[in-house]
Amino acid sequence: MTVTVLLFASYADAVGRSEIEIDVEFGATVKDVIEHVRKLGDATRLPEAPMVAVNEQYASRDHELRAGDEVALIPPVAGG
Amino acid sequence: MTVTVLLFASYADAVGRSEIEIDVEFGATVKDVIEHVRKLGDATRLPEAPMVAVNEQYASRDHELRAGDEVALIPPVAGG
């Protein structure tokens, strides 16, 4: 199944892209997506356990994904 | 010796005046001035122990006065 991965700020710089479509196994979790993305970019700049949002809600590493989910890797936020 | 008594807000209403010159004994204290003023006005509206400032500084009841002091009886403050 396909999910959309969004990358922002330093994570977008590390991977060189801000949006990626990736194929994952049925039953894949947030953790699987993170591992996939870390292979695409400069893994030293992508932490093993970044904050992640699935469909705009913060989600845990073992959150199970569904086809079409929007998975955002969220660098440390710095608003304000 | 003479001191000037300043009255404000509800205390001025109680006494009907906002400034009084009074004669007190040498060595008189804030307490003596309060007792003096309570006899001039509606004593039920002038508490026995109001806040007092002498020369613009908050002072205790046993603060000893000097000639020419400005003694202000301060109703509960309500600024802001």
Added chain:
Amino acid sequence: MYSAIVERPIDSNSIIERVSRGSNGAVVLFLGTVREVNDGREVTGIEYTAYRSMAARVLSTIVEEAAALADSNDVAVEHRLGELEVGECSVAVAVAHPHRTRAFEAARYVIEELKQRVPIWKREHYVDGTREWVRPTSHDANDFVDAREGGGR
């Protein structure tokens, strides 16, 4: 540092400008405004009076204390006297600081101390034509004054 007792409308922008500098990352502004209802009675306006020379002196002292607390000179306060209508601003406090925690603390300090120590009084005017001197309430943090006054309402 800036403190003033004024008899004209308060311009909150000018208070903010007094504390704004490029070295500050946070500004906290507090505005006190005249409420239309107080203790269940409908208010048409408020008249503020003061022991003016002492009020100016105490206000200035409080600003110095807040500046010391925040380790910043960017503290400003203005209190208005005279007749105010509902919604009008009676007091404005602004504090700017490199970091927000200090700005919040110092702004809070100024308004709490002002309400406890500055000799200013207000008389509310009610819809029925009566007027009454307002005693401090314990809605917020005025218990201190009630205790010092030895009475309470």
Added chain:
Amino acid sequence: MYSAIVERPIDSNSIIERVSRGSNGAVVLFLGTVREVNDGREVTGIEYTAYRSMAARVLSTIVEEAAALADSNDVAVEHRLGELEVGECSVAVAVAHPHRTRAFEAARYVIEELKQRVPIWKREHYVDGTREWVRPTSHDANDFVDAREGGGR
């Protein structure tokens, strides 16, 4: 209640107006502004970016939480994105309430939660021409984010 992510200058007066009503006696405004020096480096400006749809959603949730906390709907926040110069306002929070304690608490709540939960990032531009994504610092109360992120600087 009002929350918005904007790409134009923030007008603090309009934020105050959104919360001002005759029933409120206190307004607290917080402004975050771009500092000229951060961690000892001279800054010429800041570029704010966001996961915009989520940022708007989280900001709106935080405002609802603050309104519940204060028991008042008079809570407003605006966060700006894009390129900002030193001294410009990046965020404004305003809370009005009949009583000041609640207004202070709710304003503080909004800015603290915003800094911890809203997906917004900033890249500082330095005098030497370099630019760098800013990691949250622990100057104020961002320890929570560092902890959640499992790393820290």
